Amino acid sequence: MATASSSLDRDPETSRSRRSLRFLLGGLSRSWMFLAFFVGFFIVWEISIDLFGIPKYILPKPSEIAVKSWADADRLLYYTWITGLEAVLGYIIAILLAVPLGLAIAFSRVMRQTVYPFFVSLEMTPKIAFAPLFISWLGFGLLPKIIIVILVCFFPIVLNAILAFTSLAEELERFVRSTGAGPTRAFFKVRLPAALPQCFVGFKYAAINATVGATIAEFIGSDEGLGFYIQIVTGNMRPDLAFAGIFLLTLLGLALFGIVSVVERLAIPWHISVRRKT
C-alpha cells in the first residue's frame, strides 16, 4: 500500500521538492495553452489590418512590428535591460524596506497607532504623482526611477504584510500560548509560515506595479529605457517601434511576475491557492 511505504521514507524535504517540481511542470503545461491563445490573437490582428485597410502609421501589422524592431534590436534590448534594472532593484529594495516595517507595525501597538494610520491615508495618494518631484530633485539618472518604483511597490507589500502578521487564526494563537513558547520560537515555527500566503499577495501585486512605475518614471524625465523609447518613437510617428517597446515591457512584467510566482510555489506549496492550480 502506498501509505505504508511512504511512511518509511519520512523525509519531508524529498517529498517537498518532488512536489515543487510537479508544480513547476504543471505551470509549464498551462503556459502552452496561453501561448496558443496569443498566437491566435496575433494571427487575427495580422489579417484584420488588410481586411479593414488600416493605415500602418495608425496600427501596424505584427509581422511589420517584428521586422522593424529587429532592425532596432540593439537599442531595444539595452533599454529593456535599463528598465528591467530599475524595476527589479526598486522591487527588491521595496520588499527589504516594507516587510520589516509591516512586521514592526503588526507587532507594535505604538506603531499601529501612529505610523499605520499615516500609511493608510498615504495609500489614497497616487504615488506616481510624486514622480515629477523626484525627477526634479534627483535628475535624469537611475536613482529617481528606482525611488519611484519603490514608492509604487512599497504600499501593497506593507499593507499585506500587516494583514498577514495580524491575522493568525485564534485557535493557533491559543495553541502557541499554551505551549509557553517565547516570541522568537513562536514567530519562526508558526507566525511566519502562517503569514507567508498573505505576504505573497502583496509581493505579486507589487511585481505588477514595478514595471508600470519604471515606465511612467521614464515618461516623465529620462534619456534611456523603454518608457523613454516609446515616447520618442511615438513622437516620430513610428507606432511599430512603440509596439515593440510595449511588447518588451509586457515580457518584462511577465518575467518578474513569473519569478515571484515560482518563488511562491517553492515557499508555500502547501497553500490552497498553490495546490488548486495543479
Place this chain on the structure above:
Amino acid sequence: MSASIDIDGLTKVFGSGPEAVHAFGPSSLHIGKGEFVSLLGPSGCGKSTLMLIIAGLLEPTSGEVRVDEKTVTGPLTDIGIMFQDNTLVPWRTVWGNVALQLELRGENPSRHRQRIESLLASVKLDGFADRHPYELSGGMQQRAAFCQAMVHDPDTLLFDEPLGKLDAMTRESIRTDLQTLWLSKRPTVVFVTHSIEEAVQLSSKVCLITPRPGRIDRVIDIDLPYPRDLDVKSGADFVGHVREIQAIFHGYGVL
C-alpha cells in the same frame, strides 16, 4: 500528578454596554485529582469559554479558577488541550504537527521519535505520518490533533468536543481508547461534549450547563463500574442516567 481544579464564582461577559454577551456563569465547581468531568450542554452555552478560562487562555470577568490551589493568571503550559477547531498547521505533515508541540516547548522531537510513533499508531495514523492535514479526512485530522495534544505527556487534559467530527464507529472506538487511557494513567480530564451518551459513558461526573447564559445547573455523579463497555451501556443503570439527563434538558427547553 494530575491536578485538581476549582472554579469559583466564575462569570464571563464578552464586550460591554448593550452589545455585551453574557456567555457564562456565575458558577462554581470542584474537580478532584484524576476525575473525568464532562461539561454537557447545547451549543452556545459557554462550554468552550469555560474551558479556555480554565486553561488560562481567556480572562474571566469575575471569579477565579484555581489549579492545585493556585489561582490561574496566565496560560497553563503543562496541560494537554484539544481545541474545538483543530490546531494542525497546513505546512507541516501529521508527524511535523505532532512534533510542533514539542518544538514550541524547546524540545528536540527526534529524541521522542518512539513516543510520536506509538501515539500515531494508537489512533491508527501510523501510515499517514508524512501526509499533510489537507490530505486527511476530518476524523483523521481530529485524531492527529489528539496526538498533538498528548505528545508532551500531560496529566491534565482539556478536550473541547474532541470527537465532534468523527463518524459513529470511529467515535465509539476512540471513546474506548480514551477510557482505557484514563483508567491506566488517571489524568484529570475536562471533557466538553454535547452528547449525553458520551458524557455518561466516560465521566465520573457530568455537569449539566443551561442554555444561555450558561450555568452549571446540576452535577451528576455517574457511579457505574468501569470499563463501561457495550454491556454496561445497554444496562438499565446506564440507560437510566441517560434518561434522567434527557429529562433535565427537556426541562430547560432544549430537547
